[in-house]
Amino acid sequence: MDKKIDLRNKTVKELEELSVSLGEKKFRGKQIFSWVYKGTSDIDNMNNLPKKFKDDLKRVSYLKNMDILKVLESKIDGTKKYLFTLKDGNIIESVLMKYRHGNTVCVSTQVGCRMGCGFCASTIDGVVRNLTSGEIIGQVLTIQKDIGERISNVVLMGSGEPLDNYDEVIKFLGIINHPLGLNISMRNITISTCGIVPKILDLANMNLQITLAISLHAPSNELRNQTMPINKVYNIDELLKTCRYYTEKTNRRITFEYALIKGFNDQPSHAYELSKKLQKMLCHVNLIPLNEVKERKFKASTDKSAKEFQSILKKRGIEATIRRELGSDIDAACGQLRKNYIDRINQK
Numbered sequence: 289m290d291k292k293i294d295l296r297n298k299t300v301k302e303l304e305e306l307s308v309s310l311g312e313k314k315f316r317g318k319q320i321f322s323w324v325y326k327g328t329s330d331i332d333n334m335n336n337l338p339k340k341f342k343d344d345l346k347r348v349s350y351l352k353n354m355d356i357l358k359v360l361e362s363k364i365d366g367t368k369k370y371l372f373t374l375k376d377g378n379i380i381e382s383v384l385m386k387y388r389h390g391n392t393v394c395v396s397t398q399v400g401c402r403m404g405c406g407f408c409a410s411t412i413d414g415v416v417r418n419l420t421s422g423e424i425i426g427q428v429l430t431i432q433k434d435i436g437e438r439i440s441n442v443v444l445m446g447s448g449e450p451l452d453n454y455d456e457v458i459k460f461l462g463i464i465n466h467p468l469g470l471n472i473s474m475r476n477i478t479i480s481t482c483g484i485v486p487k488i489l490d491l492a493n494m495n496l497q498i499t500l501a502i503s504l505h506a507p508s509n510e511l512r513n514q515t516m517p518i519n520k521v522y523n524i525d526e527l528l529k530t531c532r533y534y535t536e537k538t539n540r541r542i543t544f545e546y547a548l549i550k551g552f553n554d555q556p557s558h559a560y561e562l563s564k565k566l567q568k569m570l571c572h573v574n575l576i577p578l579n580e581v582k583e584r585k586f587k588a589s590t591d592k593s594a595k596e597f598q599s600i601l602k603k604r605g606i607e608a609t610i611r612r613e614l615g616s617d618i619d620a621a622c623g624q625l626r627k628n629y630i631d632r633i634n635q636k
Contacts, residue, residue, distance in 0.1 A: 293349040297422025325469040382427040390440030395427040398448025406515035410447040421459035445480040451487035485522040492534040501543040507562035535570040548589035559600035573608040
């Protein structure tokens with residue numbers, strides 16, 4: 289990695305300390321921070337900083353921490369999939385989704401993933417390393433600059449398990465929410481986790497107003513053990529107990545992500561079992577059409593099964609929606625584009 293300082297990876301306080309260490313006044317840190325989140329990619333453009341200070345900054349730091357390697361745009365719905373090259377040569381991906389309420393970016397938090405979920409492309413080759421907060425933010429800034437429009441919502445649901453990179457994710461939240469930064473409301477940020485119970489408890493005790501999404505994908509330990517190794521460490525009962533604590537502590541509704549897999553977890557009996565587990569919980573179930581991955585054996589459920597599953601949940605008092613499938617023609621599922629690109633490179 290570059291030994292220079294990544295300015296996108298620094299809080300206001302850290303930039304103030306950097307400014308003082310370079311012989312400047314403390315307030316210069318806020319000026320640098322503001323420039324970073326105005327989207328400037330050149331320290332020379334920070335025109336309210338003295339020239340000598342800018343020269344010193346260029347000597348010890350940098351702004352651009354990734355390059356766009358490839359962009360695919362869906363002909364179906366305009367979703368864009370970005371492949372980025374980091375400064376150490378690693379590759380990550382992000383997705384831009386356009387909605388009536390604004391632009392949402394789904395970002396990665398790790399290079400790869402070590403959680404081993406049986407239907408996901410991100411985890412096939414394991415995890416390479418955690419991303420820094422600056423590299424998570426860099427995905428948002430780079431896409432925002434590329435499209436020339438503000439990003440209003442961020443979803444930490446790309447490659448990697450956010451709570452497996454807890455400290456950098458928390459730092460990211462503080463930076464992206466800062467009034468001098470992108471000033472994105474915590475309520476417009478979603479963190480998805482497969483269920484690392486101790487970190488969910490830590491998050492609950494921070495009482496942030498984010499949306500927490502739990503990748504559940506099964507109504508029983510027997511089924512979940514087959515696809516999600518994390519369940520053998522923190523089983524469904526322990527996970528749901530923690531989720532109840534989270535909702536009581538934050539008064540925020542939890543979203544349960546449930547990918548419908550044909551003949552595996554999409555039967556009416558599964559819907560009834562799930563509804564029993566979630567009774568009287570402040571929650572919402574997001575039923576997801578499975579994005580099929582060629583290396584995996586699982587197939588997507590039918591529309592009929594999805595609607596029947598949804599109907600059972602709703603009749604039993606569980607709010608449920610079927611997520612609109614976005615970017616199905618551009619490898620938009622987590623990890624697919626990165627893996628396909630790396631596989632092609634390795635075959636050459």
